[in-house]
Structures are given as C-alpha cells and as structure tokens.
Amino acid sequence: MVKGADGGTGRLGDGEKESAVNPPSPRPPVSPSATESPLSVQLGPLRLKNPILTASGTFGYGLEFTDWVDLARLGGLCTKGLSLRPHAGNAPPRICETPAGMLNAIGLQNIGVEAFLSEKLPRLRSMGATVIANVWGDVEEDYVAIVKTLEGAQGLAAVELNISCPNVEKGGMLFGNSPSATASLVSRVRGATGFPLIVKLSPNAPNLVESARSARAAGADVLSLVNTFVGMSIDPETARPRLSFGTGGLSGPAIKPLAVRMVYQVARALPDTPLMGIGGISQLSDVLEFLAAGATAVQIGTANFVEPGVSQRLVEELGVYCARRGAPVATLVGRAHRCGLPAGEAGAEG
Numbered sequence: 001m002v003k004g005a006d007g008g009t010g011r012l013g014d015g016e017k018e019s020a021v022n023p024p025s026p027r028p029p030v031s032p033s034a035t036e037s038p039l040s041v042q043l044g045p046l047r048l049k050n051p052i053l054t055a056s057g058t059f060g061y062g063l064e065f066t067d068w069v070d071l072a073r074l075g076g077l078c079t080k081g082l083s084l085r086p087h088a089g090n091a092p093p094r095i096c097e098t099p100a101g102m103l104n105a106i107g108l109q110n111i112g113v114e115a116f117l118s119e120k121l122p123r124l125r126s127m128g129a130t131v132i133a134n135v136w137g138d139v140e141e142d143y144v145a146i147v148k149t150l151e152g153a154q155g156l157a158a159v160e161l162n163i164s165c166p167n168v169e170k171g172g173m174l175f176g177n178s179p180s181a182t183a184s185l186v187s188r189v190r191g192a193t194g195f196p197l198i199v200k201l202s203p204n205a206p207n208l209v210e211s212a213r214s215a216r217a218a219g220a221d222v223l224s225l226v227n228t229f230v231g232m233s234i235d236p237e238t239a240r241p242r243l244s245f246g247t248g249g250l251s252g253p254a255i256k257p258l259a260v261r262m263v264y265q266v267a268r269a270l271p272d273t274p275l276m277g278i279g280g281i282s283q284l285s286d287v288l289e290f291l292a293a294g295a296t297a298v299q300i301g302t303a304n305f306v307e308p309g310v311s312q313r314l315v316e317e318l319g320v321y322c323a324r325r326g327a328p329v330a331t332l333v334g335r336a337h338r339c340g341l342p343a344g345e346a347g348a349e350g
Contacts, residue, residue, distance in 0.1 A: 038328040039319055041075070041296050043274035044221035046158050046196040048075040048130065048297060051329060052287070052315045055278055055301035056081055056134035056160065056200070057106065059311075061120045068309035072128030075297060075315070079116065081136040081162050084145050086112040096233050096242040101252025101280075102302055103231050105245035108136055108162075113149050125155030132198065136162040140185050147193040159195045161186065161220075164202030164227035176202030176227075179214035190219030198222040198276070201266075203229040208262055209269045216273050224276040224299060225266060226259050251302045256280025260293050264336060267294020271337075282310060284317040291329070292336040 039050035054062070056078040062071055071077060089109030096103050111119070113135070124131050133150055137143040147159055163176035163185060175181045186199055199215040201208060203226035212223055228249025233242040241247070259279025267275055277295030281287060282303035290298045303310045322329050 036328075038322050039315070040328075041330060041333075043276070043296050044196060046198075046222060046274075050075040050315050050318065051291070051295075051297035052311055052318065053078060053132070053276065053297060053299045054304060054311050055299035056162065057104075057108075058301040058304045061116070062124055062129055062131070063120065065304070065308055066127070069312045071124065073312050073315055074130065076130035076132050076157060077124075078132045078134045078160055078299060079120075080110045081108045081134045082110055082113045082116055082146060083108065083136060084113060084142050084149075086110065086115065091244045093242060093244055094248075096248070098231070098233060098250065098252070098254070100254035101250055102305075103233055103243060103248035103250055104228070105243045105248040107245065113146050117149070117153055121153060121155050129155075130157045131155055132158045132160050134160040134162050134200070140188050143185060143189050144192045147189055147195070150195070151193055156195065158198055158222075159189075159193055160198040160200055160224060161189060162200050162227075163215075164200050164204070176211060177205045179207070179210045182211050183214040183218040186215050186218035186220055196221045198224050200227055201225040202227055203258070203262060209266055212266045212270055212273070216270060222274045222276060223266065223270075224278060226255075226262050226279055229255065229258075251279070253280040253282065256286065256289075260289055263290060263295050264293040267334065268337060271334075281314075282307070284314060284321060287314055287318060288321075288332065291332045292334070294334045294337060296330075296333050 037049060041048050041051045052074055053076040054074065057080055059065060059077055061079055062077040087108055087110055090105050090107030094105045094107065121131065133156055135143060135146045137146060143161065150156060150159060163182060175185050190197055197220055199220040201211055201223055205211045215223060228251045230247050231250035232247045234240065235242055256279050259277065263275060263277045275295045276297045276299055277290035277293065278299040278301060281290065281298055281300050287298055300311045300314065318329065
C-alpha cells in the first residue's frame with residue numbers, strides 16, 4: 001500500500017557544482033518570540049501556525065477531508081490546481097500503484113477559479129482553514145488572469161504557482177524546465193498579485209538550483225519542492241502503458257531521498273530563501289529530515305490517500321516532539337547545514 005507524498009529529482013547542474021565548491025554560510029536557526037506558538041513558522045511574508053501543510057492534488061479542496069482533519073489545526077492546505085475555466089483532466093486510467101509509491105496522470109482536473117471562489121472558499125474560511133490557492137495555465141496570460149481573479153479574495157493566505165506538472169500537454173512543466181521561462185512567468189504574476197507568492201518547482205528541470213534562483217530573483221517569496229517526476233509503468237501482458245497519458249508523475253516514499261537531496265541543495269545555494277519540502281512524507285521522522293535539510297515547512301501528499309488524517313497526526317506528533325526538546329520548531333530548520341557536511345556529499349551526478 002502506498003505511503004508517501006509528491007516528489008521528484010533532477011541532475012546536479014553547474015550552479016549546484018559551484019555551490020558545493022564554494023558553499024554559502026550555513027543557515028542560522030530562527031527562533032520565534034516568547035509570545036508565539038513553538039510550532040509557528042515564518043516563510044517570508046507568510047506566517048503559519050505550524051509547518052504541516054497538505055500538497056496540491058492530494059487533498060481535494062480540503063472539504064473532502066473534514067471527517068478526518070480539523071482544517072484549522074493545519075499550517076495550511078494547498079488547493080487542487082485551479083485553472084481559468086473548469087478542466088476535465090486526462091482520460092482514465094490515470095493512476096496506478098508502484099512499489100513504494102504511485103504514478104498519476106490526473107491532468108489537473110478542477111472546477112475552475114470562479115467556482116472555487118463561490119463554492120469552496122467561503123466554506124473553508126468558515127472552518128478557519130489557512131488556504132493557499134495553487135494555480136496553473138497553458139500560457140502566461142492564464143496565470144495572470146487567475147491571480148487577478150483571486151486578488152482581494154477573503155480567506156486566502158497565499159498563491160502557489162504550479163510550473164511543474166508533468167501530466168499536461170501545454171503549460172505546467174514547460175515553464176519550470178527553463179530558468180528564463182520561469183523568470184518571465186513569475187515576474188508577470190508577481191506584478192499582478194499582492195498575495196505571498198509560492199513557486200512550486202519541477203524536479204525534472206535540467207538544473208533545479210538555477211530554476212530556483214530564477215524564480216526567487218523574479219519575485220517568488222517562497223519555493224516549494226519537489227513536484228512529482230516523470231515515470232512510466234507498462235502492463236507486461238499487453239505491453240501498453242498503464243496510464244492513458246503514457247507517462248505519469250511518480251510520488252511516494254520511493255522518491256523521498258531524492259526530494260531531501262534537492263531541498264538540501266537549494267537551501268545550500270539560496271540560504272535566505274524560505275522553502276517548503278515535499279516528497280514521501282508520512283512520519284514525524286520524515287518531517288524532521290526535511291526540516292534538517294533546510295525546509296521551513298513541509299507538504300503532505302500521497303500519504304493522504306492511505307491515511308486521511310495523517311496531516312493532523314503529524315501536527316500533534318511534532319508538537320509533542322518540540323515540547324520534549326524544550327525548543328521551538330524553527331530551531332530544527334537547517335540543522336544538517338550546521339553539521340559541517342562535506343561539500344562532496346551535497347549530491348552527485350547520476
């Protein structure tokens with residue numbers, strides 16, 4: 001049975017090689033004031049009550065999980081990817097289980113931004129949820145139009161740009177795989193919204209660190225990484241792909257070491273950039289690993305399909321852990337960078 005979250009990997013690029021040779025200063029721990037909750041975290045302009053969020057595409061619009069989770073207890077929830085108009089996604093079959101993970105090619109099915117604002121957001125707001133609207137489009141103008149539609153919405157905490165979905169024919173990963181395309185899109189969206197801006201990076205990018213650097217320089221407040229990476233499963237009897245789209249996005253525990261490595265490398269290269277880590281998280285130890293790698297918060301993905309209440313459980317377990325240590329969660333961020341890890345262990349080309 002699957003236990004994990006979204007994730008992926010990419011090759012170590014030239015920018016990463018340079019950072020390994022001349023690493024920046026280690027990330028200093030950041031402690032909240034005495035009046036704040038020991039679980040609260042600050043990601044640029046975004047203050048969250050705790051670092052446990054749910055990942056886009058794995059938690060519906062949040063309302064589907066209220067039998068298992070008190071949404072107000074979570075650090076936040078990232079909505080299904082919202083498009084300018086309703087989108088049906090790909091034809092089935094579009095999901096299959098793999099060893100220690102799953103492949104999906106849902107294709108960003110959603111009700112559209114207008115229906116989200118009228119049907120979903122008011123209910124989420126009444127429940128005290130911290131809502132992050134994940135958005136996507138085929139072209140830059142789509143993204144800009146969506147964030148302008150969201151502007152001023154009551155009950156919205158931030159916007160997350162999906163520039164990394166591998167399961168659509170246009171848009172998505174096409175933006176995330178090119179640093180110049182990333183910079184152009186992020187710059188335009190930054191100029192169109194006053195909400196905190198999160199950019200979800202593609203693990204399939206030729207050089208993830210350069211993509212991260214481009215997104216940050218163009219105006220991203222926070223980076224979330226990683227999305228799923230491209231995989232395939234073939235039925236040995238029919239010799240046909242198990243997904244109608246052919247390929248799909250791989251997620252779950254199988255990709256956690258890759259995701260941790262990528263978070264570590266981006267944190268090492270961009271030590272002042274707030275990060276959300278994603279990839280194979282289902283246990284407290286997974287959360288602690290991503291925090292040590294340099295993430296200030298994490299998103300829970302595939303594990304929601306196996307254990308619908310996993311996100312709230314992790315909030316509770318993290319609270320107990322911090323109480324026992326007598327230290328706020330912010331002090332756990334970036335610990336691996338303060339342990340003197342040799343530069344050569346930052347990652348290797350594969």
